[in-house]
Structure formats: structure tokens, C-alpha cells
Amino acid sequence: GIIVRNSILLVDFINHSVLAGKPLEEAVIEAGAVRAKPIILTALAAMIGAFFILSDPIFQGLAVSMVFGILVSTLLTLVVIPLLYFGYLKHFGIAALTHTE
Template sequence: LAMFSIGIVFMILLVTLKSFRASIAILISLPLAAIGSLLGLVITHSSINISSGIGMLMLVGIVVTNAIVLVDRIRHNEESMSIREAIMEAGKVRLRPILMTALATVFAMLPLLVAHESAMSLNLVSKGLAVVVIFGLIVSTLLTLIVIPTFYELFHFRKAKKQRLHSNHISDTLGQ
């Protein structure tokens, strides 16, 4: 089910962005979310169940949205800046909205995570979901801000290298 949802997300990204590289750069955030989710399940001694599976599906949407916000800004900036400058500016401008989205979701899930044992039916249904979303979102948000820009530039290595060489040539010429 998760692979199906990721496939649908990928197809939507391809159609919307019209860029295979940008779509892949966005999807790279998903393994980061999975790492955080699994780490959270291990730390809290929770099992993988229906609730945690639903949390994974929720996480796909949130993590991809944060990555889209960043990559879309980079692509917009590329029209007037070098790739590296576009990435740096996008990171600065989109950091706050990405963190706000992640923190709002994490804080909204905290009551589910710390539900008292007396609310057993609520706890059984929601704890796995909360663990997966909270840990997955924290890890993926922190790593997404580093990994996605890195992969984006790697996916455009030739263009970025050409821009750096051109920039260095101009600065050498002006410096003489």
C-alpha cells in the first residue's frame, strides 16, 4: 500500500513539475522519514501495526509537501541565479515554513503519544501512528534540509560545475 501511494505521488510530481530529476530529489525525503519512523518504533518499543501503517501514509504526504516547498523555490530561483545560489536562497526562505509545518504536526501528535494507559483503546489505536509521524517527521525534516539540496545539486552536476567555472573565470578576469 505504501509503495502504491509513493508511486501515485511520483506520477503526480512528474506531471506537475515536468522534471524527473526534481521529482526524484523530492522522493529522496521518503527514506529519511522511514528511518525516523523505524527508529521511533524501536526507541518506544512499539510494533508495526495498522495504526503505524496509517501514520506512514500520513507521513508520506507531509514529508513530500515539505520537500516540494523547498524544491519548487530552488527551481524558481534557477531562472535568475546559479544552482548553488538558488539552493542557498531557497534554504533560507523556506526553512521557516518547513519547520512550522513539521513542528505543528509534531505538537498535534504529542497528546496521542503520551495518552495515559487508562485510555487503552485510544492508546492502542493512536500510539503507533503518533510514534511514526513524530519521529519520522523530526528526522526527515532535519535531514531533508541537508540531503535534498545536496542531491538536487548532484542531479544538476554538469550545469552547476559549468556555472562555477564561469563564475570563477569572471572573478579572475575582474580581479586582474
């Protein structure tokens, strides 16, 4: 849930910036810069919560997978989502933002 929400907010921030007239490259970089701190802090809070169950032998595997899953997915959210969306908008154009079916 956290990672999906972060990705949606990142894409939405890019959309608003582009529709406001900013160049695509600048909008993607600004979205990453502005949203990076809240995304990292949210992921860090979730990872710290998982650290408390590391000492429990029953839930230790769950805690390890949660910590590394959140870490990797946060890095992918900050790098891969903006790159893929940048490529999508470069390929289909800014008109893809306003196209509704």
C-alpha cells in the same frame, strides 16, 4: 504528504531562482534559508498534534513513530534534498531544467 510537498516547494524555489539567473550554489542556499522556517513550523505543528495522543496506551506507538518520522524526514528534507538536487544540476547542467519530452 507534508514532507513530499515541502520537498517539491524546495526544488521549485531552486528552479525559479536558477532560471531567474542566480548561480546554482546561491539558489540552493537561498532556497534552504527561505523555506526552512515554514518547513520547520509545519513539521512542529504536526508533531505537537501527535503529542496529544502520547498518553493513550493504544495510540502511543503511533504517536512516537509519527513524531520521530516527521522529525527525521524534516531534517532529511532540509539537508538531503538540496544536496541531491545540487548534484543533479551540477552533473546534468542547468539545461536539465528546461528540457521537456
